[in-house]
Amino acid sequence: MPASDPLLERRRVASPPPTDPQTRAEALSVAARALRAAEHVCVFSGAGISAESGIPTFRDAQSGLWAQFTPQELATPEAFAAHPTRVWQWYAARRAMVRAAQPNPGHQALVTLASRVAHCTLVTQNVDDLHERAGSRDIIGLHGSLMRARCSAGCPGTMVPTDAMALEPPPCPACGALMRPDVVWFGESMPMPAFEAARSAAVACDVFLSIGTSNVVEPAASLPWISATHGATVIVVNPTMEGQRRGPSILPIEGPAGVMLPRLIAEAFAGRRARRHDSGGAAASRGAGAQDPTVDASVDAADESTPPAA
Numbered sequence: 001m002p003a004s005d006p007l008l009e010r011r012r013v014a015s016p017p018p019t020d021p022q023t024r025a026e027a028l029s030v031a032a033r034a035l036r037a038a039e040h041v042c043v044f045s046g047a048g049i050s051a052e053s054g055i056p057t058f059r060d061a062q063s064g065l066w067a068q069f070t071p072q073e074l075a076t077p078e079a080f081a082a083h084p085t086r087v088w089q090w091y092a093a094r095r096a097m098v099r100a101a102q103p104n105p106g107h108q109a110l111v112t113l114a115s116r117v118a119h120c121t122l123v124t125q126n127v128d129d130l131h132e133r134a135g136s137r138d139i140i141g142l143h144g145s146l147m148r149a150r151c152s153a154g155c156p157g158t159m160v161p162t163d164a165m166a167l168e169p170p171p172c173p174a175c176g177a178l179m180r181p182d183v184v185w186f187g188e189s190m191p192m193p194a195f196e197a198a199r200s201a202a203v204a205c206d207v208f209l210s211i212g213t214s215n216v217v218e219p220a221a222s223l224p225w226i227s228a229t230h231g232a233t234v235i236v237v238n239p240t241m242e243g244q245r246r247g248p249s250i251l252p253i254e255g256p257a258g259v260m261l262p263r264l265i266a267e268a269f270a271g272r273r274a275r276r277h278d279s280g281g282a283a284a285s286r287g288a289g290a291q292d293p294t295v296d297a298s299v300d301a302a303d304e305s306t307p308p309a310a
Ligand SMILES: [Zn+2]
Pocket: 151, 152, 153, 154, 155, 156, 157, 172, 173, 174, 175, 176, 177
């Protein structure tokens, strides 16, 4: 990248000089200064922030009737082709767990953050809707959404499944094929437009804020380090720093997101009022296109090995 790149020029102003903070308090203080000076913050969240709201991970959710299946029997295109009702009911069960959970102070702190900086991009690996329910907008979901279904035949049909649809995958409102959970399964690649948008934000931002993710599963794991390579300050908030990279522009803040994020945002923006943003709700990338087709109970009647819903 040429030295005259305006992003790099701007970073010399926005980013604090590299430091090597020895304590969490120092890291918080340096991170707060970086956030305060930033024009563009890219937030990158993972399962940890949802776990603090009581949402179990995929494997932890595999209790009771679901423990007999391998993840490949519940979350692959092949599993859905062979046993669509089983797979659909697994996702209905997980959707119910999400609906029973509430956003935590970590989610809420990110809403405050977005109102204090000129530009905030929220990228999540989570498939729950806690960021949305906390009030975040324009979320880039790398792994899709549990709260949405799409056509298994690949047509543009989408819907928001209701509790009444928990037992059988409903037919696509557009073409009649079965609807499937709009999540990225094992063996599937994440949607390229979402990943490209996330990568662009990682490259362009002044501060990259990684929350509740171990940053070890590719390709999403490379985002913080792409950002660091392009001159951003990387803040890592996680209960453990195991597996996380270290470096002069990487600030480790060890602890739960629900505690550390409110502390960080308060320190960064004490006394600063919210900016006005013109982002409309219509641009929200998730949860759109709600429809309520009736369920065709005859669909998938041949699937006999389906466990009852948890
Ligand atoms: Zn369709």
